[in-house]
Amino acid sequence: MVLASRVEAALQAAVDRADTPAAPPLLAKALRYAVFPGGARVRPMLCLAVAQACGDDQPAISDAAAAAIELMHCASLVHDDLPCFDNAATRRGKPSVHSMYGEPIALLAGDALIVMAIERLALAGAVAPLRLAPLIGTIARGVGAPHGIVAGQAWESEPNPELELYHQAKTGALFVAATMSGAIAAGADAGPWRALGETLGAAYQVADDLLDAVQSAECGKPVGQDALLERPSAVATHGIKGALAQLNALVEQAVDSVPPCEGAQDMRALVRLTAMRLAPKQLARSAA
């Protein structure tokens, strides 16, 4: 099965499990709405690609890791869109979860998605119990405090955020969790895969800053939010041209960071492909 289908199937299985006759109906609907249809699924695809590059000897646990990574990402989107953060009425071209189901259900949906992510891992863990603790530890580190995406969001409430810690936590941490958990799921050493996650995370952050700055409505998200909310951004620091150069350098660095393994060549191709999809379309065209 191609990676994209595996990701969708794993997510479907997770969401279906929460949607039973005993479930509160609005929450069950909101959970499905928050996960489907998805965006590019960059993080879970990356996780599965690393698992494959490392042999993927237990596909069920790789699938669970990929699903967990994406469910954590979806949870963060639902919570980030809430009125007390971005107050975003839309996401991926449709009403945000709280616009659709109200703030209480959106808040609970985010919580439930975090728990669902972990439950996925526990359910799959039986096939490889020794991998479960490092897998959950790695994903928890990418999400929680002090280094994960929740901490990253919390830096926005600080009067003087530490910019590097902010970016690493806000975006880098979940990319690191994606590459490292892919390796752990396949029984490989996760350490050598950290750099790839870090570099792609940094690239993604720069791409996101660019996207925000160039007033594109492609992703269905209100634009110019960084400037509006006075958030630190690569574009504010380096200008659009400088940020684009930085993005290209990070992508080359990411390609070079793929550790020696059976599937290294495929992995490098995937990194380039992912990177091409990162850059805002107008800029990719003008830079071509």
Place this chain on the structure above:
Amino acid sequence: MVLASRVEAALQAAVDRADTPAAPPLLAKALRYAVFPGGARVRPMLCLAVAQACGDDQPAISDAAAAAIELMHCASLVHDDLPCFDNAATRRGKPSVHSMYGEPIALLAGDALIVMAIERLALAGAVAPLRLAPLIGTIARGVGAPHGIVAGQAWESEPNPELELYHQAKTGALFVAATMSGAIAAGADAGPWRALGETLGAAYQVADDLLDAVQSAECGKPVGQDALLERPSAVATHGIKGALAQLNALVEQAVDSVPPCEGAQDMRALVRLTAMRLAPKQLARSAA
């Protein structure tokens, strides 16, 4: 070490880990504030008591389970107090987390506490890897959708909530997770401990309804919220006297449900003690 000290030490270790120089300072402060000083710590004490009754052969994993249960409970309190739910300015006699640190940090603190709970289990899991998957699965079921406390809260957004499902999820689920995870942490069969969790959860719900109704300010929480928010309640259904009789019957049922084990006698004593602390003080006096 007595149970209460073990619970506090386990929670301290969890919170300390999120409070490093690299952590966003407000979030780190809010996490500590949300966990300390605590309430009665009923759920983690119950979890540890069951672990002891089952032999407690791996205290580190029992401590982690107890801490995880309480951290999940703290997360739910922080989120339940937010403006879109109870809009509670105070909790346990001091400003609620969002009153103190603002809504964004409170929302993130709840998220971080959920992740912290799971990370605790993963960190301790190395000593007994085969117990980790059922432990995490059991606690996740007590928290998430469709049956956990998050689902319980979501029933409050339904026009016609299923009362039994609502109460089981809102309160019972985490008590069930507490007793069952205590057994699993000690390598015992969790099944026989489900009834104790269910019954104590039901008793706690009735006690909470009574507390809310009798306008007590003991717990530092605004009172009469159930009636105010038109939430289903045992008092609304059975009156105060009826609810008190129901509470007493549930406590007897809980005592009877303790399964045969080495520490059964101690366990029954603890259940009675917990129950005595459940009933609102004025009612306990008037019923004495």
